[in-house]
Amino acid sequence: MNILRYMEQIRRLMADRGVCEVPQYPEPLAQVWYHPDILLAARGSSSSHCFCFQTIWNRGKGAAADRGSCIPAFVWLMNCTEKDFGAAAADFISDLHFAMANSREDSGFSLVADRCSGGLKRDRGCCWQLHYNGVSCGQICLFSELFFQQLSRPSVILVLDLARLPGLHEPENLSQPVLWADGAAATDVLALRAWQLKAASELIQQKQADNGLELCRLISRLNSCGLDSTKSDDVLKQLSTSINEIIQQLLAERSENKVVGRDAKR
Numbered sequence: 001m002n003i004l005r006y007m008e009q010i011r012r013l014m015a016d017r018g019v020c021e022v023p024q025y026p027e028p029l030a031q032v033w034y035h036p037d038i039l040l041a042a043r044g045s046s047s048s049h050c051f052c053f054q055t056i057w058n059r060g061k062g063a064a065a066d067r068g069s070c071i072p073a074f075v076w077l078m079n080c081t082e083k084d085f086g087a088a089a090a091d092f093i094s095d096l097h098f099a100m101a102n103s104r105e106d107s108g109f110s111l112v113a114d115r116c117s118g119g120l121k122r123d124r125g126c127c128w129q130l131h132y133n134g135v136s137c138g139q140i141c142l143f144s145e146l147f148f149q150q151l152s153r154p155s156v157i158l159v160l161d162l163a164r165l166p167g168l169h170e171p172e173n174l175s176q177p178v179l180w181a182d183g184a185a186a187t188d189v190l191a192l193r194a195w196q197l198k199a200a201s202e203l204i205q206q207k208q209a210d211n212g213l214e215l216c217r218l219i220s221r222l223n224s225c226g227l228d229s230t231k232s233d234d235v236l237k238q239l240s241t242s243i244n245e246i247i248q249q250l251l252a253e254r255s256e257n258k259v260v261g262r263d264a265k266r
Contacts, residue, residue: 002179003072003162003186007053009099010074010160013092014051019076024054025216030223032056032075032159033123033146036215041077042146042155043247049079053162055192070192073138074160082142085156086111089140092158093130100165108133111140123147130160137164147240211253215246 014021022037032054033039041048051074058071080088093109111128125143129136138160144151163178163186177185186192208214222239 002166002181002184004181006100006162006165007074009096010051013095013099014076016095017092019079020050022050022052024052025219027220027223028055028057028070030057032073033141033143033155033157034219034223035075036212036219038075038077038157039146039219039243040215040247040250042143042151042157043149044251045152047079047153049077051076056159058161071164072162072186072192074158074162076158078156078158080156082154082156085140085142089156089158110134112136114139125154130158132165135164137161147243148237149240149244211246211249215243215250218243218246 011021022035025035029035033042035052035054037050038052041050054073054075055070056073056075058069076092078085078088089111097103097109110131112131114127114129123143124145125141127139127141130138130140138158140156140158143155143157146155166178177187180186180189180192208217218239222236222243225236225239
């Protein structure tokens with residue numbers, strides 16, 4: 001099974017669950033919750049869930065720390081609580097394994113507790129590494145605070161590394177190139193590699209009048225800072241404060257639009 005087929009299967013599973021797909025953000029993200037639509041949904045007052053297929057930075061460790069690469073990932077903001085997200089995740093994984101192997105036997109997936117290595121001082125929560133037959137292929141994070149702001153309810157985000165799943169499911173082909181589609185290696189898809197060319201100098205510096213575009217601009221700046229270890233906490237906190245202000249304005253705008261829409265139907 002190649003990456004595209006995994007995406008097709010996941011889309012079917014999400015459609016069965018009534019989950020809305022949002023477009024991916026047009027640059028690789030240092031953290032999946034930098035996605036503006038996912039962030040807005042997590043910060044909203046009512047429960048909601050959405051998913052996307054997002055290119056994210058795969059940061060190396062140790063000697064490879066400066067040689068980051070981009071990977072395609074499945075990102076799901078789950079509509080569940082801190083008490084029942086485990087059952088919801090297990091149900092999804094079971095369905096995904098059935099789509100992969102046509103079997104309901106032990107899927108080989110497991111959760112391993114981990115510190116939130118991606119969550120910096122502005123985020124509070126806990127993470128679990130998602131393993132398939134002992135090999136890490138994603139994570140589940142439970143957050144109570146994002147960007148120094150307490151959430152009205154905890155948010156659960158599930159992430160799967162789509163480039164790793166095919167090889168884990170077919171270990172006999174583990175040494176073979178990961179396929180994007182039949183006959184097309186993922187490493188040959190130039191669009192995936194081109195994401196790495198996104199540079200901080202390309203980011204829009206001028207404040208945007210449209211609040212939605214302004215949120216995207218600030219997130220792009222924060223995303224760039226997140227990849228630069230020399231940035232101080234004060235800079236990150238200032239950006240986070242600006243992001244929180246825009247989020248509140250957007251949430252208020254959307255709430256007003258819903259009221260206007262209801263009144264127009266009367």
